[in-house]
Amino acid sequence: MSKKIKSLADLEKLQLLEVKKLGLRMDHSVPESNDNTPREILVCVGGGCLASGALKICEAFNLAIEENGLSQKVTVVETGCMGPCAAGPVAKIMPDNVFYQGITVEDAKTIVEQHIMQGLVVQHLLYKDAVSGQPVANIDDIEYFKRQNKVVLRNCGNIDPLKISEYIAVKGYQALAKAVSSMSSEAVIDSMLQSGLRGRGGGGFPTGLKWKFTYEAESDSKSVVCNADEGDPGAFMDRSVLEGDPHSVIEGMAIAGYAVGAARGYVYCRAEYPVAIERLQKAIDQAREVGLLGENILGSDFNFDLEIRMGSGAFVCGEETALMTSIEGNRGEPRPRPPFPAIKGLWGKPTVLNNVETFASVAVIISEGAEKYAELGTEKSKGTKVFALAGAVNNTGLVEVPIGISLGELLYDIGGGMIDGKPFKAAQLGGPSGGCIPKEHLNVALDYESLNELGAIMGSGGLIVMDEDSCMVDVARFFLEFVQEESCGKCTPCRVGTKRMLEILERICDGKGEEGDIEKLLTLGQQIKETALCGLGKTAANPVLSTIRHFREEYEEHIRDKKCRAGVCAGLVRAPCQSACPASVDIPGFVSLVGEKRYAEALMLHRERNPFAAACARICFHTCEDHCRRATLDSPISIRGIKRFMVEQEVVIQVPECKENKKNAAKKIAIVGAGPAGLSCAYFLARLGYKPTLYEAAPRPGGMMAQTIPSYRLPREILAREIRMIERLGVDIQCNKTLGKDFTLEELKEQGCEAVFMAIGAPDGLMLGLPGEEAEGVCEAISFLREYNIRGSVPVGKNVVIIGGGNAAIDAARTAARLDAESVIVVYRRTRDQMPAYEEEIEEAEAEGVELKLLTSPEEIIVENGNVTGIRCKSMELGTFDRSGRRRSVAGDQADFIIPCDQVIAAIGQRVDLPPLIGQVSLAVKRDGYLKTDSVTKQTSEEWIFAGGDVATGPSSVIDAVADGEKAAAGIDLMLTGKDNAFWRAEKKVDTFFDPDADPVMYEREKQPLIPVERRSCNFDEVEQPWDEATAIRQAKRCLRCDYREEATTW
Amino acid sequence: MINLTINNTPLQVEEGSTVLEACRQIGIKIPTLCYLEGVQAIGACRVCLVEVEGINDLVASCVMPAAEGMNVSTNNSRVREARKVVVELLLSEHDGDCQTCDRNEDCELQSLAHDMGIRELRYEGEKAPRHQDTSTIGLVRDSAKCISCRRCVTVCTAIQTVSALFPQGRGFKTTIGPAFAQNLDTVTCVQCGQCAAVCPVGAISERDQTDEVWAALDDPSKTVVVQTAPAIRAALGECFGMEPGTLVTGKMTTALRSMGFDAIFDTDFSADLTIMEEGTELLTRLKKALVDKEEVVLPMFTSCCPSWILFVEYFYPDMLANLSTCKSPQQMMGAMVKTYYAKKIGKKPEEIVMVSIMPCTAKKSEAARDEMNDSGAQDVDIVLTTRELGHMIHEAGIDFQGLEDSKMDAPLGLSSGAADIFANTGGVMEAALRTVYELVTGRELPFENLHVTPVAGLEGIKDAEITIEGTVPEWSFLEGVTVKVAVAHALGNARKLLEKIRAGEAEYHFVEVMTCPGGCIGGGGQPRITTDEVREKRIAAIYAEDEGKELRKSHDNPAISQAYKEFLGAPLGHLSHELLHTKYTEKERV
DSSP: SSSSSHHHHHHHHHHHHHHTTHHHHHOOOSOOOOSSOOOOOOOOOOOOHHHHTTTHHHHHHHHHHHHOOOTTEEEEEEEEEOSSSGOOEEEEETTTTTEEEEEOOHHEEEEEEEEIIIIOGGGGGGOOOOOOEEOOGGGOOHHHTTTOOTTSSSSSSTSSSSOHHHHHTTTTTTTHHHHHHHOHHHHHHHHHHHHHOOTTTTTBBBHHHHHHHHHOEEEEEEEEEEOOOOTTTTTTTTHHHHHHHHHHHHHHHHHHEEETTEEEEEEETTTTOOOHHHHHHHHHHHHHHSSSSSSSSSSSSOBEEEEEEEOOOOOOSSHHHHHHHHTTOOOOOOOOSSSSSSSSSSGGSOOEEHHHHHHHHHHHHHOHHHHHHHHHHHSSSSSSSOOOOOOBSSOOEEEEEEEOOOOHHHIIIOOBBBBBGEEEEEEEEEEOOOOEEGGTTOBBBBSSHHHHTOOOOOOOEEEEEEESSOHHHHHHHHHHHHHHOOOSOOSHHHIIHHHHHHHHHHHHHHHHOOOTTHHHHHHHHHHHHHHSSSHHHHHHHHHHHHHHHHHHHHHHIIIIIIITSOOOOTTTTTHHHHHHHHTTOOOOHHHHHHHHHHHHHHHHHHHHOOHHHHHHHOOOOOHHHHTOOGGGGGSOOOOOHHHHHHTTOOOOOOOOOOOHHHHHHHHHEEEOOSSSHHHHHHHHHTTTTOOOEEOOOSSHHHHHHTSSSSSSOOOOOHHHHHHHHHHTTOOOOOOOOOOOTTTTTTHHHHHHHHEEEEOOOOOOOOOOOOOTTTSBTEEEHHHHHIIIIIOOOOOOOOOEEEOSSHHHHHHHHHHHTTOOOSSEEEEEOGGGOOOOSSSHHHHHHHHTTTTEEEEEEEEEEEEETTTEEEEEEEEEEEEOOOOOOEEEEEOOOOEEEEEEEEEEOOOSEEEOOOOHHHHOOOOOTTSSSSBOOTTTTOOSSTEEEEEOOOOHHHHHOOHHHHHHHHHHHHHHHHHHHHHOOOGSOOOOOOOOOOOOSOOOOOOOOOOOOOOGGGGGGTOOOBBOOOOOOHHHHHHHTTTTTTTTOOHHHHH | EEEEEEEEEEEOOOOOOOHHHHHHHTOOOOOOOSBBBTTTTOOOOTTTTTTTTSSSSSSSTTOBBOOTOEEEEESSHHHHHHHHHHHHHHHHHHHHOOGTTTTTTTTTTHHHHHHHOOOOOOOOOOHHHHOOOOOOOOOEEEEGOOOOOOOHHHIIIIIIIOOOOEEEEEEGGOOOEEEGGGGGGTTEEEEHHHHHHOSSSSEEOOOOOHHHHHHHHHHTHHHHHHEEOOGGGGGGGGGGTTTOOOOOOHHHHHHHHHHTTTTEHHHHHHHHHHHHHHHHHHHHHHHHHSSSSSOOOOEEEEEOOHHHHHHHHHHOOGGGGGGBBBOOOHHHHHHIIIIIIIHTTTTTTGGGGEEEEEEEHHHHHHHHHHTTTTTTTTSEEEEEHHHOOOHHHHTTTTTGOOOOOOOOOTTOOOOOHHHHHHGSSTOOOOOHHHHHHHHHHSSSSSSSSGOOOGGSSOOOEEEEEEEEEOOOGGGGGGOOOOOEEEEESSSSHHHHHHHHHHTTOOOOOOEEEEESSSSSGGOOOOOOOOHHHHHHHHHHHHHHHHTTTTTOGGGGGGHHHHHIIIIOTTOOOHHHHHHHHOOOOOOOOO
């Protein structure tokens, strides 16, 4: 096809001719497929699929076609990127419209022999729905594709990018023809203005306006420049367009040239994109050959030609002035604006500069009309945007969606949700100039303004999804390091300022953060923003400012607690499990000691940081296991299982080092509340030689561990033994002493108490606030459990409904099931994976006959004669995202229903009523109503009062309470002595053997044995049983020993 | 005209003005660092930030065009804090050894820190890496002191078109220097020192040779002779707080004498000698061309400027033959002192230490050229810049301003006004024409006050034509000939001129080139910072020195006649050929 196209009529004629050849692809109404149906196999040869071997797949298809004598009716077409890069290589069978992914060379043969020849869809190569797990054959039924709206990527994956004929077949160049034959420059610019298209390179400046300014600038020559210097880590939409549909960019640029009066265009593309450059060059040559570039285009007097300029990959060359400086042959450095490129651009002449995605949108606007385009998107941000989804989501790759879709929809509906169902932590948008969006804002509309408000930017559309394994300080450090390395070094704030910020961040990540560092980062970041020369510098601090804004507490933890909760920052992390443990137990240490059968040492090491080894071996929610690196190999180490076996081996109680100190022993310290926080504080104080007194309101110590956690999870004697251990260290526990009733804080002070630790918990259960809840048979879970656990009996109905999804709800349910209940139903308004209760608890509850009624919200308690007879409920559906990053449950449109019951137990939360307890002392509280404390020392706003556990954090876990108690003990000692004496915090050297060169042992993770369900009713025997020794040792050997550091050898 | 408001003061500025220029118009002093009037405005350092209503971020006033209705604030706390942070950041990367720095008390960064009231450093961290480049004789670079303002890059690249210095690397590791982090001796550096002249800090300076001079002065076995270039007298005073353009010839002589120099001579003398030789060379070339019809290379280029010589050797080796074979006045003086004067005082050349005071860093490398030893020893031993002399006078504890005037020593201290103007662009040309014209016609050059005004002043390339009429018989072949001359200063202009000549677009007989803008008065070794205003003042002072002299023409200088009579014979004669002329070689470019 080298005949010149001289007019619109020529072009239209050609289109009709060419489109026929594409009949298979255009027409999806496939007849009943049989082995005679002619077919096309569209194989993606975009960058991602190329890398995963797409060319070999093409060869394999061709070979199979040939071998089976199908050459006449089956064609292989190499297309541009189809989007789901992580699933590559991918292919589409047309006209069947069936999408295959993860194709191997062998699979290609199978597809030909089964699908093409026998009409049998190859099931195992199909996309699997993220929610249902079911394979989906038709590409239009796949969620990932269904919710997209492809404008920029309209032809990518559908045509052969190396054939101008295919572009023309899909009405390519008709927009250019329309413009030059029937529109004035002003009319084209008006269309662009009306379309509302904004620059997709990141800035979002209205494209039409840019064109207008360039059009109005007087000059003898003007240029059109396409910015293809895509450099944001993770973003590759521009490359995909250039590789998959280069003519769309050429057409857009030619239209721009026509609109502003430019005869020359340049595509500035990084040399790291050789495929894009090669395909674009071929496309330019083809367009020139048929007269769509060059002189007198389509018979008009419009002349326009294009050339490619290669950049060497400097990030700053994506900045428009630096890009032009680079095209001019100089070191790519920005120059000040104004004057703007539209007035003084390339070689000092007016220049239109847009990016690939912007130009690729132009033809659609001109041919289909600005109004139609403007129907997409939001009021201020029209059209579609391509995002490059990367990171911890299931479907990574390129997606194009209407602007304004919510982040949550993008991640969960198109992205298929988080990998392994881990909780979403943040999304980083806009690359190094961008910012992070935390889970509180999953509903944010992806448009320019909304993102800016949250301190992020649309940018070029790079979107990195992060779960709890990402450290936000480290993320900021990564991006800042990138920008610092890519700074052109011209202006002081960017060259030196970002370096100084980076140094501070590196220090923080290295565990050497100092008080005031955050403020320093904020001021310096703000100064750089205001004073840097170009866009790169002005936005360089964004990732830092945005992570401080949304994740300040993580910075504080790094600086003050020397803790990286994600287990990422090498300077703060020995092993991620230990970092994840709120009490910083030396997990690799005790696990490896167990592996060598050194149980007493192992237990001693554990108790260095947590006295409740035996209790936690049973009830801890083991966040350590969630961060175990072994998960990347197969599954996490069963840390709790190993611990359980370890504590079973305890014959003589193992208490680590305690120091005698007469001075300390003489000091009076009171601890209010003998729960895990109070007992831990007493334990650590005792190890420093103090003799604190514990006041407990209940008849027995242990707090929630004794009062609400049922004994089938934590046998009473086990807990009592560890409490006795603490008492023996010189701690005086006085039960039945209630704060505010039997004594007051002021009295303690008057009696000479130098410090008080408030560990009173959040002991009051919340009621529902529903009509009818005053009826007989309605109670709340905490009282219900406390009554049974302390008094030994509690009234239980025949048909019990429990409302809530937390551990208290499950404890109450399983307790009721063990007593008199015939049926137990847990009503929860969200889905199962959103239940806060531990998964293993829920599983066991179900095994024990507890029924879950999910997406159900209680509306009213039905009362007859003052007694509960049922509960009216509403069916719920999932809606938008709430601040916890979970989907809200919203009322569905089904009719309400009634669950008959004679007892309703509310388990929807806990609280503490502070004023009657603290009396005249005024203590600062946080917005959530709990006490405000220093994160390191647990000191309250009153110097001599410390607080920790639920009363400071809100309802939380035992291990968090233990950690608070430890901090408070160290804090109290620091206040009294002015020194840091917390000797147990020093790292203990563990001399267990480890061979770093050996391959990891390949034992699988095992579960702990449970007593059979039929043996659980009517008793509270412990359900979970320890392993035998062999199993425990095997499990311990699975540890990868992240704590291992090669010792420097000195000869 | 544009109307705008600065700090609530309305004013009008010309179209195309920057906000900085507007501020200066009403006496608001905006601190600057990378900005250098007439040289560079790139908005890089961000010291000149101001606030403009309607623009979110602060803007660099040196590059911000003034616009109609603009409302500018230059002195609010936001602006002051931002500038302060910028300077503190610069200080945080800068090697802060102020006390031992060459630029102590003459450093723009130091003054900024002082003026902005910076009393503590809130930012600290890694310093700019130290690389000391001592590879060349004229210049020393220290990257640890560099603040990346790029003034040096701009003068080297845009003004001199030598392009020896670039920004390289990225981020904090960005450095300024020769390509591939090489030293200056591996690139086409012509040693002009314009980089050192514009450097705001101590990152590029001349090689300090004052200790060598002190050592020579302390050595009783040596006769230490000093020569001072014409441009020094109009600038040295600035080292002592005097106004630019203050003539200090007499004070300088007294100072040198009290420092212990045995003889104080004037490079002006050898400038007169240069005119005799170079004028004769020009006339000889013209004669060969016009009378003998021989192949002669024209135009002839002046050869007084060592950077210009290097420039031709590096970039225009095909035009080496155009250069006059005359040595520069500095080297002629060296050769004369170590032969003619040595004989007079009965010393051997090696017993004499010849010290030059030059406005120039390239003179250091010129003196060290291998071929500059026609006296039997290296003709010139030590070259100091004006700035180095200033340091020495300070060090000697001399109250310069209070000194009495005194005269230089005979016979090589006597000179004409024509020699003085060697310091200015166009000056060598004018001096030559004064002699040549009079030699050929027997009449004085027909310009008012003998000044060839078309080739004077700061325009980059200047030319003039003089038709010779009424010749004396000896030169009658020049009757009616129109002599075409051109003058260029700054190598960028020289390059333009050479390209034209090479392309045959322009025809000249005689071309003067001086490397530094304004000529030697703006040399790389002069007190900093040389702006156009300073240049004008120094130029005027030099012309005043010329006009104040009885002798205005080189050939009238009796000491010159005496030297020819007693020693040299005739211009272009055998001995002068041996002592006063040289040849050039192509230099390889990397």
